[in-house]
Amino acid sequence: DAGVIQSPRHEVTEMGQEVTLRCKPISGHNSLFWYRQTMMRGLELLIYFNNNVPIDDSGMPEDRFSAKMPNASFSTLKIQPSEPRDSAVYFCASSPPSGLSVGANVLTFGAGSRLTVL
Amino acid sequence: AQKVTQAQTEISVVEKEDVTLDCVYETRDTTYYLFWYKQPPSGELVFLIRRNSFDEQNEISGRYSWNFQKSTSSFNFTITASQVVDSAVYFCALSGSYNTDKLIFGTGTRLQVFP
Numbered sequence: 551d552a553g554v555i556q557s558p559r560h561e562v563t564e565m566g567q568e569v570t571l572r573c574k575p576i577s578g579h580n581s582l583f584w585y586r587q588t589m590m591r592g593l594e595l596l597i598y599f600n601n602n603v604p605i606d607d608s609g610m611p612e613d614r615f616s617a618k619m620p621n622a623s624f625s626t627l628k629i630q631p632s633e634p635r636d637s638a639v640y641f642c643a644s645s646p647p648s649g650l651s652v653g654a655n656v657l658t659f660g661a662g663s664r665l666t667v668l
Numbered sequence: 669a670q671k672v673t674q675a676q677t678e679i680s681v682v683e684k685e686d687v688t689l690d691c692v693y694e695t696r697d698t699t700y701y702l703f704w705y706k707q708p709p710s711g712e713l714v715f716l717i718r719r720n721s722f723d724e725q726n727e728i729s730g731r732y733s734w735n736f737q738k739s740t741s742s743f744n745f746t747i748t749a750s751q752v753v754d755s756a757v758y759f760c761a762l763s764g765s766y767n768t769d770k771l772i773f774g775t776g777t778r779l780q781v782f783p
Contacts, residue, residue: 583770583771592773592774592775592776593759593773593776595770595771595772598770605770606770639711641713643713648765648766655701655718655763655765655769655771656703656715656718657715657771658715659705659712659713659714661711661712662711662712
């Protein structure tokens with residue numbers, strides 16, 4: 551398996567521009583998570599989906615952030631408009647159904663998307 | 669509410685020393701999972717171990733060992749005979765037992781191993 555695939559790996563944009571981050575989870579995994587990592591705040595959970603349905607979006611900082619999961623193999627995290635304080639590494643992760651006890655609740659992370667907003 | 673505390677922000681050791689990374693957690697769940705992840709300088713997050721709350725047996729994997737004590741709500745990680753390649757940020761994390769439960773991370777401990 552190719553693992554969790556995120557794109558782009560690096561994004562540099564100007565304040566006010568729209569940013570879209572993409573994630574392809576591991577096939578067969580039914581939970582998908584978006585985390586943000588900064589020096590100041592560490593690893594923050596932004597939103598997560600189970601069976602393509604958003605379960606908890608309480609970590610989404612504000613209305614400028616939105617996430618979708620139109621199908622089991624694709625998710626996007628969009629920031630519109632972007633601001634310099636959104637600069638961070640954004641990680642996507644997926645985990646298998648709980649019935650698979652060996653991997654239950656074990657998140658596999660993508661390589662991350664490093665976002666810089668100027 | 670769930671919470672994970674890693675009080676050690678940064679630890680520096682010399683190669684071959686043993687080092688223990690502390691993790692204390694809070695949860696009201698009776699069934700839960702505890703995890704350790706490693707983030708090397710390259711930036712990816714690598715899964716190391718998952719422990720079920722019903723299993724308090726210590727676990728050893730090569731130079732790595734984990735000590736889980738429910739009585740003190742701790743899940744500490746020891747690296748024996750540390751090596752330079754162990755230099756990384758280590759995160760302790762907690763989740764409920766359901767697939768729909770979220771994973772909460774501690775703030776991480778940066779380990780630097782000097783030759």
